[in-house]
Amino acid sequence: MVDAVAIAAVSEMKPARYPDKDGHALYIEVVRQLLAEWHLKPGDIQGLLACPAGMAGGGNADIFVHEQLYEELGIHPLYGDTMNAGGATYGYMVQRAALAIRQGLADSVLCIGAGKFPKVSTGGAEMMARMVSHEAFEFPYGTFIPAIYAQVATRHMHEFGTTAEQFAEVAVSSREWALRNPQAATYGTEPLTVAKVRASRPIATPFHLYDCSIPLEGGAAILVANASVAKRIARQPAWLLGMGEYHSHRNIHQAADLMDIGCGRAGRMAYERAGLGPGDMQFAQIYDAFSVNPLVFMEELGLCARGKGGAFFASGATRPGGDFPVNTYGGLLSFGHTGDASGLSMIVEGARQVMGIAGDRQLPRADIGVVHSYGGMMSEHSTLILGRQS
Protein backbone atom coordinates (compact mmCIF):
# COMPACT_ATOMS: atom_id res chain seq x y z
CA MET A 1 0.00 0.00 0.00
CA VAL A 2 1.39 3.36 -1.01
CA ASP A 3 1.61 6.24 1.45
CA ALA A 4 -1.71 7.98 2.02
CA VAL A 5 -2.25 11.33 0.33
CA ALA A 6 -5.34 13.48 0.72
CA ILE A 7 -7.00 16.68 -0.30
CA ALA A 8 -6.69 18.66 2.92
CA ALA A 9 -8.30 21.97 1.97
CA VAL A 10 -10.34 23.43 -0.89
CA SER A 11 -11.65 26.87 -1.74
CA GLU A 12 -13.44 28.31 -4.74
CA MET A 13 -14.65 31.73 -5.85
CA LYS A 14 -18.24 32.13 -6.96
CA PRO A 15 -18.32 32.04 -10.78
CA ALA A 16 -19.18 35.52 -12.06
CA ARG A 17 -17.78 38.25 -14.27
CA TYR A 18 -14.91 40.04 -12.52
CA PRO A 19 -14.11 42.90 -14.92
CA ASP A 20 -11.86 44.63 -12.37
CA LYS A 21 -9.64 41.56 -11.88
CA ASP A 22 -7.14 40.25 -14.42
CA GLY A 23 -5.82 36.69 -14.30
CA HIS A 24 -3.20 37.48 -11.68
CA ALA A 25 -5.64 39.35 -9.49
CA LEU A 26 -7.98 36.35 -9.60
CA TYR A 27 -5.09 34.11 -8.53
CA ILE A 28 -4.34 36.31 -5.56
CA GLU A 29 -8.00 36.36 -4.58
CA VAL A 30 -8.16 32.56 -4.70
CA VAL A 31 -5.08 32.17 -2.50
CA ARG A 32 -6.29 34.81 -0.06
CA GLN A 33 -9.63 33.05 0.26
CA LEU A 34 -8.06 29.60 0.78
CA LEU A 35 -5.66 30.80 3.48
CA ALA A 36 -8.46 32.64 5.31
CA GLU A 37 -11.00 29.80 5.17
CA TRP A 38 -8.58 27.13 6.40
CA HIS A 39 -6.41 29.26 8.71
CA LEU A 40 -3.34 28.38 6.70
CA LYS A 41 -0.08 30.27 6.51
CA PRO A 42 1.97 30.61 3.33
CA GLY A 43 4.54 28.34 4.99
CA ASP A 44 2.00 25.51 4.89
CA ILE A 45 2.52 25.43 1.12
CA GLN A 46 5.62 23.41 0.26
CA GLY A 47 4.85 22.88 -3.41
CA LEU A 48 2.77 24.74 -5.96
CA LEU A 49 1.26 23.84 -9.32
CA ALA A 50 -0.47 26.57 -11.32
CA CYS A 51 -2.11 26.91 -14.72
CA PRO A 52 -1.08 29.56 -17.26
CA ALA A 53 -3.06 32.75 -16.60
CA GLY A 54 -5.03 34.24 -19.47
CA MET A 55 -5.01 31.28 -21.88
CA ALA A 56 -8.65 31.48 -22.90
CA GLY A 57 -8.27 35.23 -23.25
CA GLY A 58 -6.75 34.90 -26.69
CA GLY A 59 -3.03 34.58 -26.28
CA ASN A 60 -0.41 36.26 -24.13
CA ALA A 61 -0.85 33.54 -21.55
CA ASP A 62 1.52 33.90 -18.60
CA ILE A 63 3.34 30.59 -18.20
CA PHE A 64 5.28 31.81 -15.15
CA VAL A 65 2.33 31.98 -12.81
CA HIS A 66 4.04 29.68 -10.32
CA GLU A 67 6.97 32.08 -9.98
CA GLN A 68 4.68 35.06 -9.53
CA LEU A 69 2.74 33.27 -6.82
CA TYR A 70 5.89 32.22 -4.92
CA GLU A 71 6.96 35.82 -4.86
CA GLU A 72 3.54 37.18 -3.85
CA LEU A 73 3.31 34.63 -1.03
CA GLY A 74 6.94 34.98 0.01
CA ILE A 75 7.51 31.24 -0.22
CA HIS A 76 10.30 29.11 -1.67
CA PRO A 77 8.69 25.82 -2.74
CA LEU A 78 10.52 22.53 -3.05
CA TYR A 79 8.31 21.49 -5.96
CA GLY A 80 6.52 23.65 -8.51
CA ASP A 81 5.46 24.24 -12.08
CA THR A 82 2.95 25.88 -14.37
CA MET A 83 1.22 23.21 -16.43
CA ASN A 84 -1.68 22.86 -18.80
CA ALA A 85 -3.95 20.09 -20.00
CA GLY A 86 -7.11 22.15 -20.50
CA GLY A 87 -9.93 20.94 -18.29
CA ALA A 88 -7.82 17.98 -17.16
CA THR A 89 -5.12 20.30 -15.81
CA TYR A 90 -6.27 20.11 -12.20
CA GLY A 91 -6.97 16.39 -12.15
CA TYR A 92 -3.43 15.95 -13.37
CA MET A 93 -2.15 18.48 -10.82
CA VAL A 94 -3.65 16.40 -8.02
CA GLN A 95 -2.08 13.29 -9.54
CA ARG A 96 1.36 14.97 -9.94
CA ALA A 97 1.10 16.40 -6.42
CA ALA A 98 0.34 12.94 -5.00
CA LEU A 99 3.34 11.44 -6.77
CA ALA A 100 5.62 14.19 -5.50
CA ILE A 101 4.33 13.85 -1.95
CA ARG A 102 4.69 10.05 -1.98
CA GLN A 103 8.23 10.53 -3.28
CA GLY A 104 8.95 12.80 -0.33
CA LEU A 105 9.58 15.90 -2.43
CA ALA A 106 7.08 17.95 -0.42
CA ASP A 107 4.58 17.47 2.43
CA SER A 108 1.94 19.59 0.72
CA VAL A 109 1.31 20.91 -2.78
CA LEU A 110 -1.12 23.69 -3.66
CA CYS A 111 -2.99 23.09 -6.94
CA ILE A 112 -4.43 26.35 -8.12
CA GLY A 113 -6.11 27.97 -11.09
CA ALA A 114 -8.00 31.07 -12.10
CA GLY A 115 -9.70 31.71 -15.37
CA LYS A 116 -11.58 34.10 -17.55
CA PHE A 117 -13.89 33.06 -20.36
CA PRO A 118 -13.92 35.14 -23.54
CA LYS A 119 -17.32 36.45 -24.62
CA VAL A 120 -18.57 33.87 -27.10
CA SER A 121 -20.55 36.42 -29.10
CA THR A 122 -17.67 38.83 -29.75
CA GLY A 123 -14.99 36.72 -31.40
CA GLY A 124 -14.60 34.26 -28.53
CA ALA A 125 -16.17 31.39 -30.46
CA GLU A 126 -13.76 31.83 -33.38
CA MET A 127 -10.74 32.21 -31.12
CA MET A 128 -11.63 29.07 -29.19
CA ALA A 129 -12.48 27.13 -32.36
CA ARG A 130 -9.02 27.96 -33.71
CA MET A 131 -7.45 26.83 -30.44
CA VAL A 132 -9.14 23.42 -30.42
CA SER A 133 -9.28 22.57 -34.13
CA HIS A 134 -6.71 21.43 -36.66
CA GLU A 135 -5.77 24.60 -38.54
CA ALA A 136 -5.75 22.84 -41.92
CA PHE A 137 -8.12 19.90 -41.68
CA GLU A 138 -10.80 21.13 -39.30
CA PHE A 139 -10.98 24.89 -38.82
CA PRO A 140 -11.73 25.68 -42.52
CA TYR A 141 -14.95 23.66 -42.15
CA GLY A 142 -16.41 26.13 -39.67
CA THR A 143 -15.67 24.35 -36.42
CA PHE A 144 -17.56 25.43 -33.34
CA ILE A 145 -16.99 23.88 -29.93
CA PRO A 146 -20.64 22.86 -29.33
CA ALA A 147 -20.71 21.18 -32.76
CA ILE A 148 -17.51 19.30 -31.96
CA TYR A 149 -19.00 17.89 -28.75
CA ALA A 150 -22.20 17.20 -30.66
CA GLN A 151 -20.33 14.63 -32.76
CA VAL A 152 -20.27 12.41 -29.66
CA ALA A 153 -23.92 13.14 -28.87
CA THR A 154 -25.15 12.38 -32.41
CA ARG A 155 -23.14 9.16 -32.57
CA HIS A 156 -24.56 8.09 -29.19
CA MET A 157 -28.08 8.82 -30.43
CA HIS A 158 -27.38 6.68 -33.49
CA GLU A 159 -25.87 3.73 -31.63
CA PHE A 160 -28.13 3.63 -28.58
CA GLY A 161 -31.29 5.54 -29.43
CA THR A 162 -30.51 8.32 -26.95
CA THR A 163 -32.75 11.35 -27.45
CA ALA A 164 -32.18 15.09 -27.31
CA GLU A 165 -34.67 15.14 -24.42
CA GLN A 166 -32.41 12.78 -22.46
CA PHE A 167 -29.44 15.12 -22.92
CA ALA A 168 -31.71 17.90 -21.65
CA GLU A 169 -32.36 15.79 -18.53
CA VAL A 170 -28.69 16.27 -17.62
CA ALA A 171 -29.16 20.04 -17.59
CA VAL A 172 -32.35 19.66 -15.55
CA SER A 173 -30.56 17.51 -12.96
CA SER A 174 -27.64 19.93 -12.70
CA ARG A 175 -29.96 22.87 -12.13
CA GLU A 176 -31.72 21.02 -9.28
CA TRP A 177 -28.37 20.81 -7.53
CA ALA A 178 -27.35 24.39 -8.32
CA LEU A 179 -30.52 25.64 -6.65
CA ARG A 180 -29.08 24.17 -3.42
CA ASN A 181 -25.66 25.75 -3.86
CA PRO A 182 -25.44 29.47 -2.97
CA GLN A 183 -22.10 29.60 -4.81
CA ALA A 184 -23.66 28.51 -8.11
CA ALA A 185 -24.19 31.16 -10.78
CA THR A 186 -27.82 30.03 -11.23
CA TYR A 187 -28.63 29.88 -7.49
CA GLY A 188 -31.93 31.61 -6.85
CA THR A 189 -33.16 31.08 -10.41
CA GLU A 190 -35.96 28.81 -11.59
CA PRO A 191 -35.74 25.05 -12.02
CA LEU A 192 -35.21 23.86 -15.58
CA THR A 193 -37.49 21.45 -17.38
CA VAL A 194 -36.81 19.36 -20.47
CA ALA A 195 -39.30 21.57 -22.31
CA LYS A 196 -37.44 24.73 -21.26
CA VAL A 197 -34.12 23.31 -22.42
CA ARG A 198 -35.59 22.29 -25.76
CA ALA A 199 -37.27 25.68 -26.15
CA SER A 200 -34.04 27.59 -25.55
CA ARG A 201 -32.09 28.88 -28.55
CA PRO A 202 -30.76 26.13 -30.88
CA ILE A 203 -26.96 26.14 -30.94
CA ALA A 204 -25.79 22.99 -32.76
CA THR A 205 -27.94 19.84 -32.88
CA PRO A 206 -28.79 18.23 -30.56
CA PHE A 207 -27.76 21.08 -28.22
CA HIS A 208 -29.80 24.09 -27.29
CA LEU A 209 -28.51 26.95 -25.13
CA TYR A 210 -29.20 25.21 -21.80
CA ASP A 211 -27.29 22.11 -22.93
CA CYS A 212 -24.19 24.33 -22.82
CA SER A 213 -22.20 25.40 -19.77
CA ILE A 214 -22.32 29.03 -18.65
CA PRO A 215 -19.17 31.00 -19.56
CA LEU A 216 -17.94 32.92 -16.50
CA GLU A 217 -14.79 33.69 -14.54
CA GLY A 218 -13.39 32.52 -11.26
CA GLY A 219 -10.87 30.20 -9.68
CA ALA A 220 -10.19 27.67 -7.00
CA ALA A 221 -7.43 26.05 -4.99
CA ILE A 222 -6.86 22.54 -3.68
CA LEU A 223 -4.22 21.70 -1.08
CA VAL A 224 -2.94 18.13 -1.48
CA ALA A 225 -0.98 16.85 1.54
CA ASN A 226 0.53 13.83 3.19
CA ALA A 227 -1.33 12.11 6.04
CA SER A 228 0.10 14.09 8.94
CA VAL A 229 -0.43 17.49 7.35
CA ALA A 230 -3.89 16.53 6.05
CA LYS A 231 -5.04 15.38 9.50
CA ARG A 232 -3.77 18.57 11.07
CA ILE A 233 -5.66 20.78 8.61
CA ALA A 234 -8.90 18.88 8.04
CA ARG A 235 -11.20 17.06 10.44
CA GLN A 236 -12.05 14.69 7.57
CA PRO A 237 -9.56 14.76 4.70
CA ALA A 238 -10.60 13.50 1.26
CA TRP A 239 -8.18 10.63 0.77
CA LEU A 240 -6.95 10.00 -2.76
CA LEU A 241 -7.68 6.30 -3.20
CA GLY A 242 -6.98 5.95 -6.89
CA MET A 243 -6.09 7.90 -10.00
CA GLY A 244 -5.97 7.28 -13.73
CA GLU A 245 -4.88 9.19 -16.80
CA TYR A 246 -5.34 8.60 -20.52
CA HIS A 247 -4.53 10.64 -23.62
CA SER A 248 -6.55 9.88 -26.75
CA HIS A 249 -6.30 12.47 -29.52
CA ARG A 250 -5.92 16.15 -30.24
CA ASN A 251 -8.45 16.70 -33.05
CA ILE A 252 -11.92 15.23 -32.72
CA HIS A 253 -11.95 13.61 -36.18
CA GLN A 254 -8.86 11.64 -35.11
CA ALA A 255 -10.54 10.01 -32.10
CA ALA A 256 -10.38 6.28 -32.75
CA ASP A 257 -13.88 5.70 -31.40
CA LEU A 258 -16.22 8.45 -30.21
CA MET A 259 -17.90 5.89 -27.94
CA ASP A 260 -14.59 4.98 -26.24
CA ILE A 261 -12.96 8.36 -26.05
CA GLY A 262 -10.57 7.78 -23.16
CA CYS A 263 -12.76 8.43 -20.12
CA GLY A 264 -13.35 4.76 -19.41
CA ARG A 265 -9.68 3.93 -19.85
CA ALA A 266 -8.63 6.49 -17.24
CA GLY A 267 -11.48 5.33 -15.01
CA ARG A 268 -10.53 1.67 -15.12
CA MET A 269 -6.97 2.53 -14.10
CA ALA A 270 -8.24 4.60 -11.19
CA TYR A 271 -10.55 1.82 -9.99
CA GLU A 272 -7.81 -0.77 -10.29
CA ARG A 273 -5.31 1.32 -8.36
CA ALA A 274 -7.92 1.94 -5.66
CA GLY A 275 -8.81 -1.74 -5.47
CA LEU A 276 -12.42 -0.69 -6.04
CA GLY A 277 -15.01 -0.87 -8.77
CA PRO A 278 -17.80 1.31 -10.14
CA GLY A 279 -20.23 -0.41 -7.76
CA ASP A 280 -18.35 1.03 -4.78
CA MET A 281 -18.93 4.63 -5.89
CA GLN A 282 -21.65 6.62 -4.12
CA PHE A 283 -21.58 9.74 -6.29
CA ALA A 284 -19.85 11.16 -9.35
CA GLN A 285 -18.62 14.61 -10.31
CA ILE A 286 -18.08 14.71 -14.07
CA TYR A 287 -16.73 17.61 -16.14
CA ASP A 288 -19.65 18.85 -18.21
CA ALA A 289 -18.86 21.43 -20.86
CA PHE A 290 -22.07 20.19 -22.49
CA SER A 291 -24.96 17.99 -21.40
CA VAL A 292 -23.58 15.09 -23.41
CA ASN A 293 -20.59 14.56 -21.14
CA PRO A 294 -22.13 13.27 -17.90
CA LEU A 295 -24.58 11.07 -19.84
CA VAL A 296 -21.93 9.33 -21.93
CA PHE A 297 -19.20 9.32 -19.29
CA MET A 298 -21.46 7.66 -16.69
CA GLU A 299 -21.44 4.76 -19.11
CA GLU A 300 -17.70 4.91 -19.82
CA LEU A 301 -17.00 4.96 -16.07
CA GLY A 302 -19.16 1.86 -15.61
CA LEU A 303 -21.64 3.74 -13.39
CA CYS A 304 -24.58 2.75 -15.58
CA ALA A 305 -25.01 0.23 -18.39
CA ARG A 306 -23.72 0.94 -21.89
CA GLY A 307 -26.31 2.87 -23.85
CA LYS A 308 -28.44 3.52 -20.76
CA GLY A 309 -27.06 6.92 -19.77
CA GLY A 310 -30.11 8.68 -21.16
CA ALA A 311 -32.56 6.50 -19.26
CA PHE A 312 -30.42 6.89 -16.13
CA PHE A 313 -30.66 10.69 -16.17
CA ALA A 314 -34.34 10.60 -17.13
CA SER A 315 -35.02 8.35 -14.10
CA GLY A 316 -34.08 11.13 -11.70
CA ALA A 317 -31.39 9.00 -10.04
CA THR A 318 -28.80 11.76 -10.41
CA ARG A 319 -30.92 14.52 -8.82
CA PRO A 320 -31.21 15.50 -5.14
CA GLY A 321 -32.65 12.54 -3.28
CA GLY A 322 -31.73 10.15 -6.09
CA ASP A 323 -29.82 6.89 -5.76
CA PHE A 324 -26.70 8.11 -7.53
CA PRO A 325 -26.09 11.86 -7.31
CA VAL A 326 -24.09 13.46 -10.13
CA ASN A 327 -22.59 16.97 -10.21
CA THR A 328 -23.98 17.91 -6.83
CA TYR A 329 -22.72 21.50 -7.06
CA GLY A 330 -24.63 22.23 -10.27
CA GLY A 331 -21.95 21.27 -12.76
CA LEU A 332 -20.43 23.66 -15.24
CA LEU A 333 -23.92 23.67 -16.79
CA SER A 334 -25.48 25.49 -13.83
CA PHE A 335 -22.65 26.31 -11.38
CA GLY A 336 -20.71 28.07 -14.15
CA HIS A 337 -17.69 27.41 -16.35
CA THR A 338 -14.69 29.45 -15.27
CA GLY A 339 -12.63 29.04 -18.44
CA ASP A 340 -9.09 27.89 -17.69
CA ALA A 341 -10.07 27.12 -14.08
CA SER A 342 -13.17 25.05 -14.85
CA GLY A 343 -11.43 21.72 -14.22
CA LEU A 344 -11.16 22.57 -10.52
CA SER A 345 -14.87 22.80 -9.75
CA MET A 346 -15.74 19.08 -9.86
CA ILE A 347 -12.67 18.16 -7.78
CA VAL A 348 -13.50 20.80 -5.17
CA GLU A 349 -17.05 19.44 -4.93
CA GLY A 350 -15.93 15.80 -4.78
CA ALA A 351 -13.61 16.71 -1.92
CA ARG A 352 -16.28 18.75 -0.12
CA GLN A 353 -18.78 15.87 -0.24
CA VAL A 354 -16.22 13.41 1.15
CA MET A 355 -15.07 15.93 3.76
CA GLY A 356 -18.69 16.45 4.82
CA ILE A 357 -18.65 20.21 4.26
CA ALA A 358 -21.08 20.52 1.32
CA GLY A 359 -23.72 22.45 3.26
CA ASP A 360 -27.37 22.12 2.20
CA ARG A 361 -26.44 19.73 -0.57
CA GLN A 362 -24.36 17.39 1.61
CA LEU A 363 -25.05 13.81 0.54
CA PRO A 364 -26.10 11.29 3.20
CA ARG A 365 -23.74 8.77 1.58
CA ALA A 366 -20.41 10.22 0.51
CA ASP A 367 -17.86 7.69 1.75
CA ILE A 368 -16.40 7.11 -1.72
CA GLY A 369 -16.90 9.03 -4.94
CA VAL A 370 -15.40 9.44 -8.38
CA VAL A 371 -14.30 12.70 -10.03
CA HIS A 372 -13.69 12.77 -13.76
CA SER A 373 -12.30 15.67 -15.75
CA TYR A 374 -10.94 15.96 -19.27
CA GLY A 375 -9.14 18.48 -21.41
CA GLY A 376 -9.27 19.60 -25.02
CA MET A 377 -12.03 18.13 -27.16
CA MET A 378 -12.43 15.19 -24.75
CA SER A 379 -8.80 14.53 -25.64
CA GLU A 380 -7.15 13.76 -22.31
CA HIS A 381 -8.74 12.29 -19.23
CA SER A 382 -8.21 12.25 -15.47
CA THR A 383 -10.11 10.12 -12.98
CA LEU A 384 -9.73 10.50 -9.21
CA ILE A 385 -11.29 8.27 -6.55
CA LEU A 386 -11.81 10.07 -3.22
CA GLY A 387 -12.81 8.48 0.07
CA ARG A 388 -13.16 8.95 3.83
CA GLN A 389 -10.90 6.04 4.82
CA SER A 390 -7.27 6.08 3.75
Place this chain on the structure above:
Amino acid sequence: MNDETIPAKPLPKMTPGAEHYWHSATREQFVLPHCTACDKVFFYPRVWCPQCLGQDLDWVHASGHGVVYSFSVVHQAPFPAYRGDVPYVLAVIELAEGPRMMANVLHCDPATVRVGMPVEVTFEDRGEIKIPQFQPVHS
Protein backbone atom coordinates in the same frame (compact mmCIF):
# COMPACT_ATOMS: atom_id res chain seq x y z
CA MET B 1 -28.04 39.53 -43.85
CA ASN B 2 -26.25 41.51 -46.53
CA ASP B 3 -23.65 39.32 -48.25
CA GLU B 4 -21.20 42.22 -48.35
CA THR B 5 -20.88 42.12 -44.59
CA ILE B 6 -19.86 38.45 -44.60
CA PRO B 7 -16.09 37.91 -44.74
CA ALA B 8 -14.55 35.08 -46.76
CA LYS B 9 -14.36 31.65 -45.16
CA PRO B 10 -10.98 30.63 -43.81
CA LEU B 11 -8.39 28.93 -45.98
CA PRO B 12 -6.59 25.89 -44.63
CA LYS B 13 -3.15 26.57 -43.29
CA MET B 14 -0.49 24.89 -45.43
CA THR B 15 1.04 22.33 -43.10
CA PRO B 16 4.12 20.20 -43.85
CA GLY B 17 3.42 17.24 -46.12
CA ALA B 18 -0.04 18.41 -47.18
CA GLU B 19 0.73 20.65 -50.17
CA HIS B 20 -0.05 17.94 -52.75
CA TYR B 21 -3.39 17.22 -51.07
CA TRP B 22 -4.56 20.82 -51.48
CA HIS B 23 -3.08 21.21 -54.98
CA SER B 24 -4.96 18.07 -56.03
CA ALA B 25 -8.21 19.27 -54.47
CA THR B 26 -7.86 22.53 -56.34
CA ARG B 27 -7.80 20.39 -59.54
CA GLU B 28 -10.85 18.52 -58.18
CA GLN B 29 -8.90 15.36 -57.42
CA PHE B 30 -9.29 13.72 -54.04
CA VAL B 31 -6.09 12.00 -52.96
CA LEU B 32 -4.99 10.37 -49.74
CA PRO B 33 -1.48 9.76 -48.41
CA HIS B 34 -0.28 6.15 -48.41
CA CYS B 35 2.66 4.63 -46.54
CA THR B 36 4.67 2.30 -48.75
CA ALA B 37 6.30 0.64 -45.73
CA CYS B 38 3.13 -0.54 -43.96
CA ASP B 39 0.70 -0.13 -46.88
CA LYS B 40 -1.56 2.14 -44.85
CA VAL B 41 -3.80 4.85 -46.28
CA PHE B 42 -4.16 7.57 -43.67
CA PHE B 43 -5.61 10.96 -42.92
CA TYR B 44 -4.61 13.71 -42.42
CA PRO B 45 -1.61 14.23 -44.73
CA ARG B 46 1.61 14.90 -42.85
CA VAL B 47 5.33 14.30 -43.25
CA TRP B 48 5.21 10.72 -42.02
CA CYS B 49 2.92 7.75 -41.52
CA PRO B 50 1.19 7.95 -38.13
CA GLN B 51 1.43 4.15 -37.80
CA CYS B 52 5.16 3.55 -38.42
CA LEU B 53 6.57 7.09 -38.83
CA GLY B 54 7.90 5.97 -42.23
CA GLN B 55 8.54 8.87 -44.57
CA ASP B 56 8.39 6.91 -47.82
CA LEU B 57 4.91 8.08 -48.76
CA ASP B 58 2.97 8.24 -52.00
CA TRP B 59 -0.57 9.26 -52.90
CA VAL B 60 -3.59 7.20 -53.90
CA HIS B 61 -6.57 8.48 -55.83
CA ALA B 62 -9.38 7.93 -53.36
CA SER B 63 -12.83 6.78 -54.40
CA GLY B 64 -14.40 9.90 -52.93
CA HIS B 65 -17.04 7.74 -51.27
CA GLY B 66 -17.81 7.50 -47.60
CA VAL B 67 -20.54 7.61 -44.98
CA VAL B 68 -21.44 10.13 -42.32
CA TYR B 69 -19.84 8.86 -39.08
CA SER B 70 -21.35 11.66 -37.02
CA PHE B 71 -22.50 15.24 -37.50
CA SER B 72 -24.13 18.32 -36.03
CA VAL B 73 -26.35 20.91 -37.67
CA VAL B 74 -24.90 24.26 -36.61
CA HIS B 75 -27.57 26.89 -35.96
CA GLN B 76 -25.45 29.65 -34.42
CA ALA B 77 -22.67 30.92 -36.69
CA PRO B 78 -19.39 30.59 -34.77
CA PHE B 79 -17.88 33.51 -36.65
CA PRO B 80 -18.99 36.05 -39.24
CA ALA B 81 -17.84 34.04 -42.28
CA TYR B 82 -20.58 31.48 -41.50
CA ARG B 83 -23.43 33.93 -40.94
CA GLY B 84 -24.85 33.20 -44.37
CA ASP B 85 -24.47 29.43 -44.04
CA VAL B 86 -26.47 28.55 -40.94
CA PRO B 87 -27.87 26.02 -40.59
CA TYR B 88 -24.91 24.03 -41.95
CA VAL B 89 -23.65 20.50 -41.30
CA LEU B 90 -20.34 19.91 -39.54
CA ALA B 91 -19.61 16.21 -39.96
CA VAL B 92 -17.00 13.53 -39.53
CA ILE B 93 -16.92 11.41 -42.69
CA GLU B 94 -15.71 7.82 -42.67
CA LEU B 95 -14.04 7.31 -46.05
CA ALA B 96 -14.43 4.08 -48.03
CA GLU B 97 -10.64 3.70 -47.70
CA GLY B 98 -10.95 3.68 -43.89
CA PRO B 99 -9.70 6.97 -42.47
CA ARG B 100 -12.05 9.64 -41.12
CA MET B 101 -11.98 13.33 -41.90
CA MET B 102 -13.95 16.43 -41.03
CA ALA B 103 -16.07 18.12 -43.70
CA ASN B 104 -19.37 19.85 -44.32
CA VAL B 105 -22.21 17.97 -45.97
CA LEU B 106 -23.34 20.29 -48.75
CA HIS B 107 -26.07 20.45 -51.40
CA CYS B 108 -28.84 19.04 -49.22
CA ASP B 109 -31.33 20.01 -46.55
CA PRO B 110 -29.36 19.70 -43.28
CA ALA B 111 -32.42 18.14 -41.65
CA THR B 112 -32.10 15.11 -43.96
CA VAL B 113 -28.53 14.22 -42.91
CA ARG B 114 -28.23 10.95 -40.95
CA VAL B 115 -25.42 8.91 -39.43
CA GLY B 116 -24.48 6.19 -41.92
CA MET B 117 -25.73 8.19 -44.91
CA PRO B 118 -23.65 7.53 -48.06
CA VAL B 119 -21.83 10.62 -49.28
CA GLU B 120 -19.45 11.48 -52.09
CA VAL B 121 -16.75 14.08 -52.44
CA THR B 122 -17.40 17.44 -54.03
CA PHE B 123 -15.18 20.50 -54.10
CA GLU B 124 -15.87 23.91 -52.68
CA ASP B 125 -14.21 26.94 -54.22
CA ARG B 126 -12.47 29.04 -51.59
CA GLY B 127 -10.87 31.45 -54.06
CA GLU B 128 -7.17 30.59 -54.13
CA ILE B 129 -7.90 26.89 -53.69
CA LYS B 130 -10.71 24.36 -53.57
CA ILE B 131 -11.32 22.17 -50.54
CA PRO B 132 -12.83 18.66 -50.41
CA GLN B 133 -16.42 18.58 -49.18
CA PHE B 134 -19.16 15.93 -49.27
CA GLN B 135 -22.70 15.67 -50.57
CA PRO B 136 -25.34 12.93 -50.47
CA VAL B 137 -24.90 10.26 -53.14
CA HIS B 138 -27.54 10.88 -55.80
CA SER B 139 -28.56 7.50 -57.16
